[in-house]
Amino acid sequence: MMKSRPCHGTAAVVAGALLAVGLAASAAAQAAAPDLQGVWKLAAPTKTLKPVSGSVPFTAQGRKQYEENKRLQAKGSYDDYDITLSRCNSPGVPRLMLTPERFKIWQQLGVVTFDFEWNRALRQIVTIELPPKVDFLGQELVPTMTGTSKGHWEGDILVAETTNLSDRTLLDDLVPHTQDMKVTERLRLLDPDTLEDRITIDDPVYFTRPWDAVLTYKRQPAALFPEDACLDRLEAHQAIFPSR
Amino acid sequence: MIRCISVWERIYIMRTEFHRRRGLKGLAMVAAAALAFAAGGAGAQAPQAQGAPQASGSQAPGAFAPPPMPMTPADKLVSELPAPTVPGMRPVSPVPADAPMPAADPRDLRGSWYHNQALEFRMQRDMYGVLVPYNMAGAKVLARRVNSLKDGTPYINASAICRPPGPQWQRDLNFPFQIFQSPDWIEFVFEEYHGRWQVIMDPAKAPPPRQKEYMGYSVGHWSGDTLVVESGDFKQALWLDVDGTPLSANGKLIQRIRKVDNADHAPFLEIETTVVDPTYYTRPWTVVRAFGWHPGLTSFNEYNCEEQVGDPSVHADAGLVPEPKE
Numbered sequence: 254m255m256k257s258r259p260c261h262g263t264a265a266v267v268a269g270a271l272l273a274v275g276l277a278a279s280a281a282a283q284a285a286a287p288d289l290q291g292v293w294k295l296a297a298p299t300k301t302l303k304p305v306s307g308s309v310p311f312t313a314q315g316r317k318q319y320e321e322n323k324r325l326q327a328k329g330s331y332d333d334y335d336i337t338l339s340r341c342n343s344p345g346v347p348r349l350m351l352t353p354e355r356f357k358i359w360q361q362l363g364v365v366t367f368d369f370e371w372n373r374a375l376r377q378i379v380t381i382e383l384p385p386k387v388d389f390l391g392q393e394l395v396p397t398m399t400g401t402s403k404g405h406w407e408g409d410i411l412v413a414e415t416t417n418l419s420d421r422t423l424l425d426d427l428v429p430h431t432q433d434m435k436v437t438e439r440l441r442l443l444d445p446d447t448l449e450d451r452i453t454i455d456d457p458v459y460f461t462r463p464w465d466a467v468l469t470y471k472r473q474p475a476a477l478f479p480e481d482a483c484l485d486r487l488e489a490h491q492a493i494f495p496s497r
Numbered sequence: 498m499i500r501c502i503s504v505w506e507r508i509y510i511m512r513t514e515f516h517r518r519r520g521l522k523g524l525a526m527v528a529a530a531a532l533a534f535a536a537g538g539a540g541a542q543a544p545q546a547q548g549a550p551q552a553s554g555s556q557a558p559g560a561f562a563p564p565p566m567p568m569t570p571a572d573k574l575v576s577e578l579p580a581p582t583v584p585g586m587r588p589v590s591p592v593p594a595d596a597p598m599p600a601a602d603p604r605d606l607r608g609s610w611y612h613n614q615a616l617e618f619r620m621q622r623d624m625y626g627v628l629v630p631y632n633m634a635g636a637k638v639l640a641r642r643v644n645s646l647k648d649g650t651p652y653i654n655a656s657a658i659c660r661p662p663g664p665q666w667q668r669d670l671n672f673p674f675q676i677f678q679s680p681d682w683i684e685f686v687f688e689e690y691h692g693r694w695q696v697i698m699d700p701a702k703a704p705p706p707r708q709k710e711y712m713g714y715s716v717g718h719w720s721g722d723t724l725v726v727e728s729g730d731f732k733q734a735l736w737l738d739v740d741g742t743p744l745s746a747n748g749k750l751i752q753r754i755r756k757v758d759n760a761d762h763a764p765f766l767e768i769e770t771t772v773v774d775p776t777y778y779t780r781p782w783t784v785v786r787a788f789g790w791h792p793g794l795t796s797f798n799e800y801n802c803e804e805q806v807g808d809p810s811v812h813a814d815a816g817l818v819p820e821p822k823e
Contacts, residue, residue: 332809340807343799359677359686362597362609362795366675366686372803373661373691379796386798387588397799421804477682477695477703480710482660484803 286380287409289358289365289440293448293470298353298496302425302452305465309428315459318429326427335423338493341483343374345398345422346415347436347452347466353496354481355473365404365411371494372483378404378413396432398422411440424454431458446472569779571636572628575621578643581740584615586671589791592762596792599764603722603756606683609795610766610788611673619643619740623782624769635743635777642741642820652820654736656690659802661711663735664728664750665770667692668786673794683717683724688797696726705730713750724754737772748774751781764790 304310311319325334332339337348344352354370363381376399386393393401400418404411415436424430434456443449448470455463483493568576589611599608619639622628631639645652656662668674672689681702685694696717697703705714709732717726729749737744744750751771758764766788773781805811 336804336807339809341803342807343801343803359675361607361675361677362792364795368686368693373693375686375691375797375800377796383793383796386794387590393798398801398804399799475679475681477684477697478693479706479708480661480693480712482711484659484806487807 286360286406287411287442288360289411289442289448290360292355292357292473292475294355294473295351295353296447296469296471299351300426300494302347302351302428302454302466305467310461310464312457312459312461315429315456318459319427322423322427322429334429335426336421337423341372341487341493342421343372343398346376346400346402346418347438347450347454348423348425349374349376349399350450350452350468351425353494355476355478357478365413368478370478370481372481373478375399376402378402378411380404380406380411396420400436407439409441411438413438413440429459430454430456433458443469448472566627568628569631571631571633571779574633574636574640575629575631578640579647581617581619581621584617586612586615590793592789592791592793594762598762599756599758599790601758603758604719604724605678606676606724606754606756606766607678609673609675609791609793611791611794612669612671613765613787613789616669616671616739618738620738620742620784624785625783627782629742630779630782632777632779635774638743638777639741642736642743645818645820646740650818651816652741653817654741654820655711655733656736656739657817659690659806661690661692663731663737663744664694664712664715664752665737665744665772666735666739667694667712668768668788669738673791673797674788675795688794689800690802691800696724708732720753722755724752726752726754728752743777744772744774745776747776748772 309315309319322334325331336342337344343349349356349367349369349371352369352371352374356370357366357368359366359368363379363383365378365380367376367378369375379402396417396419398419398421400415402413402415404413406412415438416434418430418432418434418436420430420432420434422430434454437453437455439449439451439453441449450468450470452466452468453463454460454466486493486495599605620629623630642652651657654662656666661667667687667690668685670687670689672687674685674687674692677684677686681697681699683696683698685696686692687694694712694715695703696715698717700716709730711732713728713732714730715726715728717724719725727749728751729747731744731746731748734746735744735748736742749772751773753769753771755767756764757767767785768788769783769785771781771783772778
């Protein structure tokens with residue numbers, strides 16, 4: 254008997270061939286990958302992505318936008334500089350890593366998924382070669398809040414590079430970036446209950462040099478997260494980033 | 498090898514049985530159905546997007562369909578509504594021959610899954626091909642919603658304002674999801690709507706939340722190799738699909754989920770959903786869906802509806818109007 258099969262276009266067939274290479278190669282690599290899975294929370298809540306040393310090395314253009322953001326913040330014009338506060342827009346990368354609530358890390362099929370308690374947000378780091386998806390609408394050409402994150406393992410460290418980031422997000426509650434920013438993260442376990450994310454910001458338009466920040470997280474008990482709808486909190490005039 | 502019975506065989510068998518019990522069909526139909534399977538050959542297959550019968554779709558009954566049942570006034574009201582949008586689904590890459598496969602354990606559901614069937618905008622028939630059993634209250638709700646579309650003043654619903662749309666609509670959308678699993682709970686994480694459907698296996702470790710949730714509270718248990726999940730305690734009434742097939746806030750969904758793997762490189766999840774809601778229906782009714790294994794869709798596209806919904810420069814509700822209170 255001839256089985257019925259869905260019709261796929263040429264693009265899908267090509268993508269499938271590429272997928273075979275990437276997915277097959279991933280199986281062994283993933284089995285050996287260090288395990289970062291669990292529930293995590295910032296060890297010391299902060300709204301600021303603070304440089305490891307010194308101050309943020311703004312260019313003149315970056316400083317100007319930063320000062321403008323401060324002016325808009327003082328004025329309460331949130332939608333003019335921070336649409337996370339005004340609309341619950343995804344804070345993006347790296348600001349999601351500053352949310353004060355918990356997040357989960359899952360590692361499955363070569364993809365590391367960060368599942369945030371805040372507004373049920375997601376970000377992912379792809380550690381295997383995946384083919385381009387069938388993308389008739391060109392969605393993947395448009396910068397997004399969480400960008401495109403490609404990762405690899407260097408020993409026990411997950412190294413992730415994120416690009417294709419929308420300039421509609423901020424690095425923290427004030428610091429701007431451009432669409433050309435590259436974020437490099439080095440995630441590792443300092444001990445079984447402590448996760449470190451060393452973040453390097455590289456954006457020559459707004460910063461004179463790449464600069465580093467380090468965030469540390471403590472392991473939390475396994476738990477299901479309560480359903481969080483940021484827009485409900487926004488409507489109720491509650492905090493956009495609640496601490497629970 | 499034990500052969501799994503496919504969705505379609507089960508639908509035929511159950512549909513035949515349903516009508517036989519109701520005295521509407523006799524042995525001739527059972528024999529005809531059996532002949533059809535014999536001619537069709539062995540091997541369970543996942544339902545496909547094109548060319549396959551719709552599990553609960555709106556197409557005319559097939560060659561072995563029973564004679565139509567007498568229509569109730571509610572049936573008549575629903576049948577006179579404008580037809581739903583013709584379904585479609587986005588293309589997806591085929592699963593390559595050497596792709597990783599799901600775990601052999603039938604109780605291990607982990608992995609990436611994607612709908613094998615086109616989105617059904619309005620559920621008009623159950624999995625046996627029988628009309629959805631509306632009572633008049635339910636028919637009126639559906640008619641109001643469908644007519645609001647026709648009139649150009651569609652109603653606000655959870656999806657339209659960027660809120661979780663409930664388990665059935667969430668699963669039915671043609672977007673991939675991942676399943677993460679532990680002994681205490683099973684989490685379905687979806688690409689779309691920031692969707693997260695949590696199935697609690699040990700309620701002692703995850704009691705009902707203090708505040709009701711849009712996705713409700715879902716408790717599961719294993720019945721053989723089938724995960725049976727009862728969902729209820731919803732924060733608000735749900736739309737079960739795009740056109741607004743209703744579920745009252747007191748309604749329940751009972752899902753029966755099993756992984757089917759016939760060693761044909763096309764494993765799938767079969768999810769039967771039984772709608773239990775005396776507020777809107779004369780009896781429980783069931784639809785079935787199938788979700789194929791797609792490890793290449795583990796990386797999701799970003800979903801960020803808040804950027805548009807919250808934009809003060811556009812109409813926040815996109816021109817939708819509040820639905821009248823009942």
